[in-house]
Amino acid sequence: MKTDALSGLKGRVIHDQIVLARAPWSHVVRAGETLRIIDVEGNQAVDFLIYSLEDDAERYSFQDTIAAQRNIYLRAGSILRSTEGRPMMTILDTAVAYHDTIGGACSCESNTLRYGHHTRAQHSCVDNFLMANAADGRTKRDMTPNINWFMNVPVEADGTLGIVDGISAAGLHVDLRAEMDVTVVVSNCPQINNPCNGFNPTPVRMIVAA
Numbered sequence: 001m002k003t004d005a006l007s008g009l010k011g012r013v014i015h016d017q018i019v020l021a022r023a024p025w026s027h028v029v030r031a032g033e034t035l036r037i038i039d040v041e042g043n044q045a046v047d048f049l050i051y052s053l054e055d056d057a058e059r060y061s062f063q064d065t066i067a068a069q070r071n072i073y074l075r076a077g078s079i080l081r082s083t084e085g086r087p088m089m090t091i092l093d094t095a096v097a098y099h100d101t102i103g104g105a106c107s108c109e110s111n112t113l114r115y116g117h118h119t120r121a122q123h124s125c126v127d128n129f130l131m132a133n134a135a136d137g138r139t140k141r142d143m144t145p146n147i148n149w150f151m152n153v154p155v156e157a158d159g160t161l162g163i164v165d166g167i168s169a170a171g172l173h174v175d176l177r178a179e180m181d182v183t184v185v186v187s188n189c190p191q192i193n194n195p196c197n198g199f200n201p202t203p204v205r206m207i208v209a210a
């Protein structure tokens with residue numbers, strides 16, 4: 001664990017938790033609070049959903065986010081927008097050049113299609129999202145396109161997507177300021193069939209400062 005995990009983070013730490021490899025996590029982040037996500041060991045994809053606390057029918061929209069910023073990558077300064085086009089969170093700071101929001105979340109269905117029937121019983125991000133959402137009464141109907149922090153999904157000139165070796169590294173972080181009261185739902189991605197986690201899922205650290 002890096003000792004400078006809190007460097008540059010403004011305010012008082014009100015939550016600090018390690019999310020184990022392959023595990024789900026959910027937390028309310030109030031408007032004005034900052035969530036720092038630390039890629040503790042490096043190249044760990046963190047699948048991420050955002051729901052408005054007031055009405056979870058309003059949730060993160062990658063389409064609105066991409067259209068408003070006119071760029072497919074999430075970088076420092078990106079505003080994460082809702083299905084109503086409203087700012088939900090802003091990326092204050094990140095040492096990673098860009099983060100993905102088009103690669104989607106791994107699931108039993110996508111694993112068996114891409115990697116074969118023997119992967120059917122492997123744990124997936126959709127499993128984690130369903131587990132974490134169940135506490136708030138959300139179901140499969142509430143699965144929605146996500147963000148993949150620290151995941152590298154390059155888009156070629158002809159539009160081809162890749163899921164390739166990460167551009168993150170141990171100890172790097174992303175800081176998100178909540179622009180409204182939100183519930184964030186995380187899957188610490190358990191994928192082992194492609195390089196999104198370096199074939200080795202690892203813990204991440206979540207710090208909330210107010």
Ligand SMILES: [Zn+2]
Pocket residue numbers: 047105106107124125187189190191
């Ligand atoms: Zn995943």
